[in-house]
Amino acid sequence: MATAEKSVVLPAVTAKNASAGLPIQLAGKLFKRSIAILLLAAVWEVVPRTGAVEVAFLPPLSEVLQAWWNLLVSGELWNHFEASIIRSLSGFGIALVIAIPLGLLIGWYRGLSELLTPVLELFRNTAALALLPVFTLILGIGETSKITLIVFACSWPILLNTISGVKNVDPLLIKSAKSMGLNSFKLFTKVILPASVPTIFTGVRLAGAGSILVLIAAEMVGAKAGLGYLINYAQFNFQTPEMYAGILTISLIGLLFNHGLVALERKFTAWKPNHNES
Amino acid sequence: MAKISFQHVSKTFKVRSTSGKKDGGEFTALRDIHLDVQQGEFLTIVGPSGCGKSTLLDLLAGLTKPSTGQILIDGRPIAGPALDRGIVFQQYALFPWKTARGNIEFGLEAKGIRGKEKTQRAREFLALVGLSGFEDRYPHELSGGMKQRVAIARSLAYDPDILLMDEPFAALDAQTRETLQSELLRIWEQTKKTIVFITHGIDEAVYLGQRVAVMTSRPGRIKAVIDIPLLGRAQEEDLRSDPEFGRIRHEIWTLLRDEVQRAQAYEIQDSSASSDANSDTKEVM
Numbered sequence: 001m002a003t004a005e006k007s008v009v010l011p012a013v014t015a016k017n018a019s020a021g022l023p024i025q026l027a028g029k030l031f032k033r034s035i036a037i038l039l040l041a042a043v044w045e046v047v048p049r050t051g052a053v054e055v056a057f058l059p060p061l062s063e064v065l066q067a068w069w070n071l072l073v074s075g076e077l078w079n080h081f082e083a084s085i086i087r088s089l090s091g092f093g094i095a096l097v098i099a100i101p102l103g104l105l106i107g108w109y110r111g112l113s114e115l116l117t118p119v120l121e122l123f124r125n126t127a128a129l130a131l132l133p134v135f136t137l138i139l140g141i142g143e144t145s146k147i148t149l150i151v152f153a154c155s156w157p158i159l160l161n162t163i164s165g166v167k168n169v170d171p172l173l174i175k176s177a178k179s180m181g182l183n184s185f186k187l188f189t190k191v192i193l194p195a196s197v198p199t200i201f202t203g204v205r206l207a208g209a210g211s212i213l214v215l216i217a218a219e220m221v222g223a224k225a226g227l228g229y230l231i232n233y234a235q236f237n238f239q240t241p242e243m244y245a246g247i248l249t250i251s252l253i254g255l256l257f258n259h260g261l262v263a264l265e266r267k268f269t270a271w272k273p274n275h276n277e278s
Numbered sequence: 279m280a281k282i283s284f285q286h287v288s289k290t291f292k293v294r295s296t297s298g299k300k301d302g303g304e305f306t307a308l309r310d311i312h313l314d315v316q317q318g319e320f321l322t323i324v325g326p327s328g329c330g331k332s333t334l335l336d337l338l339a340g341l342t343k344p345s346t347g348q349i350l351i352d353g354r355p356i357a358g359p360a361l362d363r364g365i366v367f368q369q370y371a372l373f374p375w376k377t378a379r380g381n382i383e384f385g386l387e388a389k390g391i392r393g394k395e396k397t398q399r400a401r402e403f404l405a406l407v408g409l410s411g412f413e414d415r416y417p418h419e420l421s422g423g424m425k426q427r428v429a430i431a432r433s434l435a436y437d438p439d440i441l442l443m444d445e446p447f448a449a450l451d452a453q454t455r456e457t458l459q460s461e462l463l464r465i466w467e468q469t470k471k472t473i474v475f476i477t478h479g480i481d482e483a484v485y486l487g488q489r490v491a492v493m494t495s496r497p498g499r500i501k502a503v504i505d506i507p508l509l510g511r512a513q514e515e516d517l518r519s520d521p522e523f524g525r526i527r528h529e530i531w532t533l534l535r536d537e538v539q540r541a542q543a544y545e546i547q548d549s550s551a552s553s554d555a556n557s558d559t560k561e562v563m
């Protein structure tokens with residue numbers, strides 16, 4: 001078998017055996033966290049076999065996993081995964097680079113924010129997917145239009161959260177810093193910026209989730225590769241197990257992406273009393 | 279020459295027309311404040327809620343400018359905020375993303391103190407307020423009293439001549455408040471700072487101040503300045519049970535009674551923030 005050729009090293013729940021005092025407690029926690037998932041898996045496996053659901057619509061989990069494995073071994077899954085991840089990461093990254101500085105600027109200069117608020121309100125309420133045909137029309141069917149769409153979708157939560165983060169810094173902290181004679185630049189870098197980091201991160205996390213959502217939709221409409229394409233293609237060709245394999249992979253990516261962002265958020269906001277996970 | 283000199287200072291705010299009530303008028307928060315504070319003096323200012331105490335302190339901090347009159351420090355008009363004055367706020371105003379040490383170093387960096395001296399000073403002032411060993415705690419990991427200690431240390435560390443305190447102990451429980459009051463007196467005697475301390479508690483004003491300035495309800499004016507002839511207050515076991523303390527306390531209470539009633543009437547009239555007025559009355563009476 002050519003397993004070594006393009007092996008995706010999936011982080012197979014490498015037991016986070018932190019040096020916790022009581023291993024029993026840890027096991028209990030792990031059990032509590034995975035019980036619902038295991039139950040769901042069991043139901044998924046059993047119900048199609050009882051005939052309660054058409055197997056053509058919902059094959060048992062084992063068949064889906066088998067299909068997933070086959071896709072993995074053939075290298076096909078990796079191709080789609082790669083296409084998708086490159087699109088979403090570039091879109092997400094470009095959005096970060098554009099939206100954070102812009103948000104800081106708009107939040108800081110009140111005049112600018114008053115000027116732009118109506119436009120921002122309009123755009124934030126425009127569903128990104130509604131613009132897909134527009135982007136396709138202007139930018140063609142290739143990568144540019146897809147990445148642009150992701151940039152667009154990711155930018156709003158980041159931009160709006162950055163603006164509100166900057167605007168809603170505790171006025172007392174600003175007063176306190178001003179009383180120490182800080183000039184505007186120092187005030188911005190030493191108080192406004194660190195104080196708005198948590199709010200900015202909320203936007204970044206929302207954007208992370210949004211990037212995948214929009215990506216898949218874009219790939220379903222017009223693409224030659226990508227997980228969205230895989231799902232759509234498999235459904236079209238009655239390869240139901242492959243379709244579910246694609247869906248599972250996307251869930252996994254979403255999960256990993258969010259975990260990564262939460263970890264990053266923790267690192268940057270270690271001073272916060274508690275972290276509201278999601 | 280007086281350290282601080284208020285010369286006929288008034289402060290008015292422009293009022294935005296709220297539902298056609300008072301459209302575009304002016305609101306006088308402070309009227310004709312005329313007052314000197316001597317070098318090294320501990321002055322307390324007491325007055326009902328909303329009488330302009332915080333406004334007065336903002337002016338002194340240089341965060342806002344008087345509408346008329348002027349405020350001199352060492353004979354020179356205030357140009358703006360500067361590190362010759364330190365402020366301590368009721369709500370601590372600590373930077374939540376910085377540790378106790380980080381907060382103190384923030385002020386030192388503002389003054390341009392770097393490196394080893396910065397570290398040393400931060401340590402020294404944490405010790406002064408009794409917080410050695412808490413250097414690396416974030417504000418949310420400290421009690422209210424400890425937070426206020428950090429805030430006091432932060433203001434003292436950059437070595438201002440004047441310490442401005444805006445109801446710094448009002449949010450603390452009675453026990454913590456008394457502890458911090460006596461520690462503040464100790465620090466004052468140790469550092470020889472000029473302190474302007476705002477409160478709405480009569481006991482606190484009399485216990486801490488060498489003089490107590492009593493303010494009227496709005497527009498805020500200085501109604502009277504009372505000398506407190508109690509010496510060696512920091513050493514005194516229970517100053518509060520001293521008959522002289524009681525006499526002065528009653529004198530100020532009488533001065534304030536009408537003002538508090540008037541302030542309350544205003545608050546009801548404005549039908550805004552009613553819970554505030556009640557708690558203030560209890561404190562002052």
Ligand SMILES: Nc1ncnc2c1ncn2[C@@H]1O[C@H](COP(=O)(O)OP(=O)(O)O)[C@@H](O)[C@H]1O
Nearest residue numbers: 291292305307326327328329330331332333334
């Ligand atoms: N920036 C401002 N604009 C308009 N009114 C203000 C402003 N700051 C304070 N005031 C008003 O001035 C009065 C005095 O306020 P303040 O100094 O905070 O009172 P205190 O600290 O004695 O409770 C209040 O009635 C308040 O509403």
Ligand SMILES: [Mg+2]
Nearest residue numbers: 331332333444
């Ligand atoms: Mg006040």
